[in-house]
Amino acid sequence: MKRIGGIEAGGTKFVCAAGTLDGRIAERIEIPTGAPAATISRVAEFFSKHEIEAIGIASFGPVDLRPASPTYGFITMTPKLAWRNFDLVGAVREATGVSRIAFDTDVNGAALGEQRWGAAQGLDTFLYLTVGTGIGGGGMANGQLLHGLAHPEMGHIRVPHDWTRDPFPGCCPSHGDCLEGLASGEAIRRRWQRGGESLDAEHPAWELEIEYLALALANFILTMSPERIVIGGSVMQRVDWGRLRPRVQEILGGYLQLPAILQEIGRYVVPAALGGDAGVLGAIALAAP
Amino acid sequence: MKRIGGIEAGGTKFVCAAGTLDGRIAERIEIPTGAPAATISRVAEFFSKHEIEAIGIASFGPVDLRPASPTYGFITMTPKLAWRNFDLVGAVREATGVSRIAFDTDVNGAALGEQRWGAAQGLDTFLYLTVGTGIGGGGMANGQLLHGLAHPEMGHIRVPHDWTRDPFPGCCPSHGDCLEGLASGEAIRRRWQRGGESLDAEHPAWELEIEYLALALANFILTMSPERIVIGGSVMQRVDWGRLRPRVQEILGGYLQLPAILQEIGRYVVPAALGGDAGVLGAIALAAP
Numbered sequence: 001m002k003r004i005g006g007i008e009a010g011g012t013k014f015v016c017a018a019g020t021l022d023g024r025i026a027e028r029i030e031i032p033t034g035a036p037a038a039t040i041s042r043v044a045e046f047f048s049k050h051e052i053e054a055i056g057i058a059s060f061g062p063v064d065l066r067p068a069s070p071t072y073g074f075i076t077m078t079p080k081l082a083w084r085n086f087d088l089v090g091a092v093r094e095a096t097g098v099s100r101i102a103f104d105t106d107v108n109g110a111a112l113g114e115q116r117w118g119a120a121q122g123l124d125t126f127l128y129l130t131v132g133t134g135i136g137g138g139g140m141a142n143g144q145l146l147h148g149l150a151h152p153e154m155g156h157i158r159v160p161h162d163w164t165r166d167p168f169p170g171c172c173p174s175h176g177d178c179l180e181g182l183a184s185g186e187a188i189r190r191r192w193q194r195g196g197e198s199l200d201a202e203h204p205a206w207e208l209e210i211e212y213l214a215l216a217l218a219n220f221i222l223t224m225s226p227e228r229i230v231i232g233g234s235v236m237q238r239v240d241w242g243r244l245r246p247r248v249q250e251i252l253g254g255y256l257q258l259p260a261i262l263q264e265i266g267r268y269v270v271p272a273a274l275g276g277d278a279g280v281l282g283a284i285a286l287a288a289p
Numbered sequence: 290m291k292r293i294g295g296i297e298a299g300g301t302k303f304v305c306a307a308g309t310l311d312g313r314i315a316e317r318i319e320i321p322t323g324a325p326a327a328t329i330s331r332v333a334e335f336f337s338k339h340e341i342e343a344i345g346i347a348s349f350g351p352v353d354l355r356p357a358s359p360t361y362g363f364i365t366m367t368p369k370l371a372w373r374n375f376d377l378v379g380a381v382r383e384a385t386g387v388s389r390i391a392f393d394t395d396v397n398g399a400a401l402g403e404q405r406w407g408a409a410q411g412l413d414t415f416l417y418l419t420v421g422t423g424i425g426g427g428g429m430a431n432g433q434l435l436h437g438l439a440h441p442e443m444g445h446i447r448v449p450h451d452w453t454r455d456p457f458p459g460c461c462p463s464h465g466d467c468l469e470g471l472a473s474g475e476a477i478r479r480r481w482q483r484g485g486e487s488l489d490a491e492h493p494a495w496e497l498e499i500e501y502l503a504l505a506l507a508n509f510i511l512t513m514s515p516e517r518i519v520i521g522g523s524v525m526q527r528v529d530w531g532r533l534r535p536r537v538q539e540i541l542g543g544y545l546q547l548p549a550i551l552q553e554i555g556r557y558v559v560p561a562a563l564g565g566d567a568g569v570l571g572a573i574a575l576a577a578p
Contacts, residue, residue: 062545076546125430125437137512141414141430141437148414148430148514150547157508158540160449174542219446223426223512225437251447253463256351257366258439 004287005047005055005098008106008279009033009088011080012133015280016043018050021288023117023281026050036086044095054100056287058109058279059088060136065104065151073103079173102286106130106279107138107152108145110232110272113282115140118273119230127226128272129154131213132233135180139226155180159215166191166208183212185235196238209239214247217269221252221261232272245269293576294336294344294387297395297568298322298377300369301422304569305332307339310577312406312570315339325375333384343389345576347398347568348377349425354393354440362392368462391575395419395568396427396441397434399521399561402571404429407562408519416515417561418443420502421522424469428515444469448504455480455497472501474524485527498528503536506558510541510550521561534558 003026008015010033017028027050031042047055060078064071073089089103104112111128114120120128120140127139137154139146146152156178161170168191170177171184181187188196192205199205217229245265252261260268272278292315297304299322306317316339320331336344349367353360362378378392393401400417403409409417413432419425426443428435435441445467450459457480459466460473470476477485481494488494506518534554541550549557561567 077544141435141513142433144431146430146514149510149516149549150514150545152514153511153545156544157511158449158504160447174544175540215447219508220512221438222442222446223509224430225435225439225441227438251464255366255442255445255463256439260438 001051002053003050004284005050005052005096006280006283006287007043007055007057007092008109008283009057009059010106010279011060011078014039014043015276016046017280017284018047018052019281019284021284023284025277025280028280035082036091040091040095043092047096047098052096052098054102054287055092055096055098056102056109056283056285057088057092058104058106058283058286061105061151062153063088063103063105063151065147073101100287104145104286105136105138105151107136109138109282109286110274110278111138111140111230111282112145112285113274113278114230114272116285117281118278119270120228123227125224125226126228126230127154127220127224129229129231130233130272131184131231131235131239133185135184135233137220139224141224154216154220155184157216157219159212159219162208162211179212179216183209183216185233188235196235199238201238201240206238206240209235210244210247213239214244214251217248218251221248221256227260228267229269230272231269232275232278236271241269241271290340291342292339293573294339294341294385295569295572295576296332296344296346296381297398297572298346298348299395299568300349300367303328303332304565305335306569306573307336307341308570308573310573312573314566314570317569324371325380329380329384332381336385336387341385341387343391343576344381344385344387345391345398345572345574346377346381347393347395347572347575350394350440351442352377352392352394352440354436362390389576393434393575394425394427394440396425398427398571398575399563399567400427400429400519400571401434401574402563402567403519403561405574406570407567408559409517412516414513414515415517415519416443416509416513418518418520419522419561420473420520420524420528422474424473424522426509428513430513443505443509444473446505446508448501448508451497451500468501468505472498472505474522477524485524488527490527490529495527495529498524499533499536502528503533503540506537507540510537510545516549517556518558519561520558521564521567525560530558530560
């Protein structure tokens with residue numbers, strides 16, 4: 001039986017799945033992200049067991065999505081040096097022998113997965129964010145994935161940094177105290193010398209985390225006017241949504257007189273529904289004929 | 290001869306024009322924004338001299354653009370109290386007798402004008418900003434004006450406030466030191482006790498202005514990935530674009546390896562081309578059949 005392959009290419013692991021167009025996964029594997037050649041070889045080995053007619057790749061980045069570019073399909077400016085300027089689409093095509101390869105960012109893939117089968121069903125303008133080791137964002141505007149010049153890199157916006165309460169300088173190699181530099185899982189680990197999973201609910205880490213995330217959410221709402229914001233990622237397992245949402249309302253200051261924000265924010269800022277499968281399901285959706 | 294009416298409804302003045310669908314203006318008038326009833330009465334008097342088949346209104350806001358809403362066509366949360374919760378579309382329809390009224394934000398109107406006849410021709414994902422008495426933003430994503438939940442209010446994002454260099458607390462009634470509170474023409478006037486038009490080019494006001502605008506532009510680029518950013522408004526007449534653009538590049542820190550940003554930013558962050566007529570031409574475009 002012909003299947004669609006999905007690859008969620010992450011900086012920590014590659015999730016591969018052979019699935020169908022209605023969002024069912026027949027088989028799935030997780031491959032730790034190692035050197036590019038060895039990793040792609042294991043990807044190809046997995047898909048060789050299935051009759052795959054097309055593969056969708058939802059990749060960490062930044063990536064080059066411009067079809068006319070000589071480096072289309074490449075991972076470009078990643079801090080993971082072995083993967084910088086790596087031709088991911090070309091390598092997957094060569095190793096698997098599958099010619100039809102769709103390609104987008106990991107977060108645009110996850111956004112598409114949530115829109116087909118998860119927490120953003122029926123919406124045509126929404127955002128998907130992931131707050132894990134890093135922070136990324138994607139989504140749709142007017143019924144199509146966000147591309148424009150290239151693709152969003154929402155994790156790297158600047159938000160006010162409260163130096164008095166938070167002297168940590170931020171840990172983004174490119175920007176220091178951008179959102180990812182202040183509020184990613186890696187930022188929590190470096191600031192407190194312990195991972196977020198080991199910090200209890202009353203630790204001051206979480207109040208700071210909520211502040212930075214709420215500032216970012218308010219900025220995204222004011223910039224894009226999304227119909228919903230869906231948020232996934234490991235850090236969100238520990239964030240108290242019951243404190244995050246009112247803080248977003250406070251920061252907006254009643255300026256947007258919209259029921260979705262004033263009364264129904266519990267249905268407006270919501271957790272991802274597909275969990276760990278959002279990315280790979282989105283990758284499958286990217287390759288839909 | 291049948292004409293299309295355009296109204297750029299601003300907090301300071303209403304610009305009305307009778308024009309054609311190819312962007313030519315037959316007659317134009319500016320009406321200082323007074324009390325709602327008197328202002329609308331003068332608008333109707335102007336249009337009564339023309340055979341108008343439809344009117345587009347590009348309005349200051351926030352406004353209610355949701356067609357199914359009982360307050361569709363209203364100005365909602367403006368600090369101009371006489372206009373708060375005012376049924377602008379209803380009042381114009383009643384006063385002019387013209388039934389076909391299109392309605393959007395002033396900045397979405399201006400964005401549409403720039404896309405048809407100005408600095409954003411041929412683009413389907415771009416932003417239009419105006420930096421004047423206030424700061425507003427609109428634009429298109431994937432070929433349609435930005436709406437989503439309601440409409441963008443980009444002037445109200447938070448950017449890092451440099452309290453050491455800039456103890457001014459900001460002047461936005463809703464948010465204090467949001468972008469508009471720090472970088473609008475009104476913020477310049479309040480911070481320095483003089484309007485920007487009277488501050489010479491070496492005044493420290495301009496370095497601060499460039500910093501806040503560059504932080505905001507970087508955030509918009511990272512969030513939306515626009516193909517271009519077009520900026521109008523009175524404050525931009527005084528800002529040194531030759532310093533603004535490199536500062537945007539510095540803040541992005543080489544993270545986006547894109548020629549448009551690294552080499553061709555002079556064609557990426559550009560002045561509005563339609564000047565004072567962008568809004569009213571956009572209003573006419575909104576009403577295009």
